[in-house]
Amino acid sequence: MNTxxxxxxxxxxxxxxxxxxxxxxxxxxxxxxxVKIPGTDTILAxxxxxxxxxxxxxxxxNPYLAGWMSVTVNASDLAAVGAEPLGLLMSEAIPPDMNEExxxxxxxxxxxxxxxxxxxxxxxxxxxxxxxxxTGTAIGVVRDRWAxxxxxxxxxxxxxxxxxxxxxxxxFARLMSTSPAGVAYQPVAxxxxxxxxxxxxxxxxxxxxxAIAAFDELFQLxxxxxxxxxxxxxxxxxxxxxxxxxxxxxxxxxxxxxHGEFELLFTVPRVHCEAFTADxxxxxxxxxxxxxxxxxxxxxxxxxxxxxxxxxxxxxxxxTAVGGDPQRYLEALLCTAPEPASR
Amino acid sequence: MNTxxxxxxxxxxxxxxxxxxxxxxxxxxxxxxxVKIPGTDTILAxxxxxxxxxxxxxxxxNPYLAGWMSVTVNASDLAAVGAEPLGLLMSEAIPPDMNEExxxxxxxxxxxxxxxxxxxxxxxxxxxxxxxxxTGTAIGVVRDRWAxxxxxxxxxxxxxxxxxxxxxxxxFARLMSTSPAGVAYQPVAxxxxxxxxxxxxxxxxxxxxxAIAAFDELFQLxxxxxxxxxxxxxxxxxxxxxxxxxxxxxxxxxxxxxHGEFELLFTVPRVHCEAFTADxxxxxxxxxxxxxxxxxxxxxxxxxxxxxxxxxxxxxxxxTAVGGDPQRYLEALLCTAPEPASR
Numbered sequence: 001m002n003t004x005x006x007x008x009x010x011x012x013x014x015x016x017x018x019x020x021x022x023x024x025x026x027x028x029x030x031x032x033x034x035v036k037i038p039g040t041d042t043i044l045a046x047x048x049x050x051x052x053x054x055x056x057x058x059x060x061x062n063p064y065l066a067g068w069m070s071v072t073v074n075a076s077d078l079a080a081v082g083a084e085p086l087g088l089l090m091s092e093a094i095p096p097d098m099n100e101e102x103x104x105x106x107x108x109x110x111x112x113x114x115x116x117x118x119x120x121x122x123x124x125x126x127x128x129x130x131x132x133x134x135t136g137t138a139i140g141v142v143r144d145r146w147a148x149x150x151x152x153x154x155x156x157x158x159x160x161x162x163x164x165x166x167x168x169x170x171x172f173a174r175l176m177s178t179s180p181a182g183v184a185y186q187p188v189a190x191x192x193x194x195x196x197x198x199x200x201x202x203x204x205x206x207x208x209x210x211a212i213a214a215f216d217e218l219f220q221l222x223x224x225x226x227x228x229x230x231x232x233x234x235x236x237x238x239x240x241x242x243x244x245x246x247x248x249x250x251x252x253x254x255x256x257x258x259h260g261e262f263e264l265l266f267t268v269p270r271v272h273c274e275a276f277t278a279d280x281x282x283x284x285x286x287x288x289x290x291x292x293x294x295x296x297x298x299x300x301x302x303x304x305x306x307x308x309x310x311x312x313x314x315x316x317x318x319x320t321a322v323g324g325d326p327q328r329y330l331e332a333l334l335c336t337a338p339e340p341a342s343r
Numbered sequence: 344m345n346t347x348x349x350x351x352x353x354x355x356x357x358x359x360x361x362x363x364x365x366x367x368x369x370x371x372x373x374x375x376x377x378v379k380i381p382g383t384d385t386i387l388a389x390x391x392x393x394x395x396x397x398x399x400x401x402x403x404x405n406p407y408l409a410g411w412m413s414v415t416v417n418a419s420d421l422a423a424v425g426a427e428p429l430g431l432l433m434s435e436a437i438p439p440d441m442n443e444e445x446x447x448x449x450x451x452x453x454x455x456x457x458x459x460x461x462x463x464x465x466x467x468x469x470x471x472x473x474x475x476x477x478t479g480t481a482i483g484v485v486r487d488r489w490a491x492x493x494x495x496x497x498x499x500x501x502x503x504x505x506x507x508x509x510x511x512x513x514x515f516a517r518l519m520s521t522s523p524a525g526v527a528y529q530p531v532a533x534x535x536x537x538x539x540x541x542x543x544x545x546x547x548x549x550x551x552x553x554a555i556a557a558f559d560e561l562f563q564l565x566x567x568x569x570x571x572x573x574x575x576x577x578x579x580x581x582x583x584x585x586x587x588x589x590x591x592x593x594x595x596x597x598x599x600x601x602h603g604e605f606e607l608l609f610t611v612p613r614v615h616c617e618a619f620t621a622d623x624x625x626x627x628x629x630x631x632x633x634x635x636x637x638x639x640x641x642x643x644x645x646x647x648x649x650x651x652x653x654x655x656x657x658x659x660x661x662x663t664a665v666g667g668d669p670q671r672y673l674e675a676l677l678c679t680a681p682e683p684a685s686r
Contacts, residue, residue: 020463120363
């Protein structure tokens, strides 16, 4: 399988760092880090995520959204392991010339997202910096069951916590001059759903970097592939379908942007699917069954009578390969025709 | 008492944020946040601290030192509450044009500091950013006893974990064109000492923003003052004394820079001082007894036959008041003559 640029970078950065014997997951294996507290039965889930490119590119040009997302990206990592949220730390680097009203909208975004995710703000720090830079840390606890990105096997079913593609549609609308009207985007991480999911799932990852990057990570870690039986029209968010239609893009491209919608992708053994969907329904949640985990690598979906397939690793590396330029990314993606797969 | 600019900013930023009913400390009251995990007896100590100004001003121009300090500043917050370290999360925003060798020195600084503080790296994330920006989060656990910044009373003794003033001396040597040769600076946070301290102390704070800012924070929170009996020559670091001597500065100014040496300042009830110093000695640690907590606000020290006094709140606000310019800060400080105090 091809190398993933981001994984290679992280491997290089963490080489030689001391690791903990109390940590349950290895690098890449989990959206949040899982650590057993010595001398107790408590397992912490902790994660840190900074927002920088999304601000400098103008994707989160709205300070309220920047604040909101600095909480949500971290809450979503807790959701993907099935953690109960305990609290949030927020480190803010604020440009000295940022105006008072913008700072207050930023804080309102952080505060509102903290409330929406039931993540109390425990503390934080502030710095002055030439560019706005927000780093959140979320802390939670997992009880009897939790999920990592690793553990699924052929025969499992694949689910999404909700419709996919809104992250790409929003980025397309924000960054492309050719785009139609704006797309409403203020995702809430799937924390309550994550706790239900973790009782049944063999693997889980969030779509923080888009659905295709998430699928690819599951392929890399589990040596599997996924067949999506569900028609794309049923699994894509209505706003993503509409964005693709108006722009004349093939709908699958709404899974391919490197900016996600913070849904969960997870796998459940076939024998437990009925019990899982009942458990989910009991909490008012209707997850979307996408398809099957299969031994053959890659992502394939049904289009009319054919199976089509894309190289998920290549797509995942594409944004870095084009130097992080959204226009060039779209052009490169338009040259990526899905190929017929023999399945 | 005068308003502290930084405290006022933080109060404005956290207004309206949801707080946790499981948190043991309020805003400002503790170097690390203390949170009880519901349904257990475990109390977490968590802290996040970003490094931005120190890099953009050139104070941490050396990438190894920047990496080292991004760990140390957080480790020191755990030390000040008396926590056992559990691990570290590191969020790194790296400029795309930073060269490979500099990135590797940065990572070596983080890795070496993580080892030196026995803080395993649990995880983290990377971003691209126009300027280098490092945000660490340290997680620890407190057992039976912990310290916050609040709780000291007149009659307590004041201790420092080690000599003071190295942070100011280093900043002076790095940033002042008039300065003599460089000052060696690579502090190790006082984690083992912090655990001994927490068995006896009524209050503790680290000197991350310099000794005078730390004293001032204790004054604000506890409505007390401190008389330093110990001659300044005995409590200042030799390199700080030498820096002051060569530059012709009064030695007390080495307590006044807004950049610290990451020692702990703490208070112990007089009746426990003997037991505390024996406990410290048993672990090979020789803390410095500085003086006494008194009811009258302010910091006063003995110079020959007089008591001299400075306005700690004014000095603490000075760096912000001069727009963060080191040269103007020094000039303003040189106009600050300590006044005779009637004690």
